[in-house]
Amino acid sequence: MKQIVLRPQLRRKLLIIAVISLLLASALEMYTFGLHSDFPGRWLRSFLVFYVLIAITSLLIVPGVNYGMGKFIRR
Template sequence: MKKPSKKPFLQPQTKRKLIILAIISLLLASALELYTFGIASDFFIRWIRSFFVILVLISTTVLAIVPAINYAVDKAAGK
């Protein structure tokens, strides 16, 4: 009796994109926080907050908005 094969939650290509976006977000958050505030007592909390905000904004743009616009334009152009 065969066990049903599990489908991965994320495709490898999507996982790779998310890892790259997380690294970019981490670098941007670090640069932003260090440039703006320097190292203060609440650096870590602000750094985590800005990381997640930047990650959500970039991921939404790259993984949802841009493909949706491309799909809509392709449909409108008849491709």
């Protein structure tokens, strides 16, 4: 039996975050440093940093604060 690892909604959100991170990392690296021999390494590092920051913010922090404030207001 095949198990679903990620729900389709979460998978779609992660793919959108990956595309946004890819575009941001590419724009930042190309604008700041241009194309040099160490471009792939810097690009990968900046992509991972953007991906982790955006994913944590949009999938954990914002819903957590929303949930907490909803509980606080509806006491």
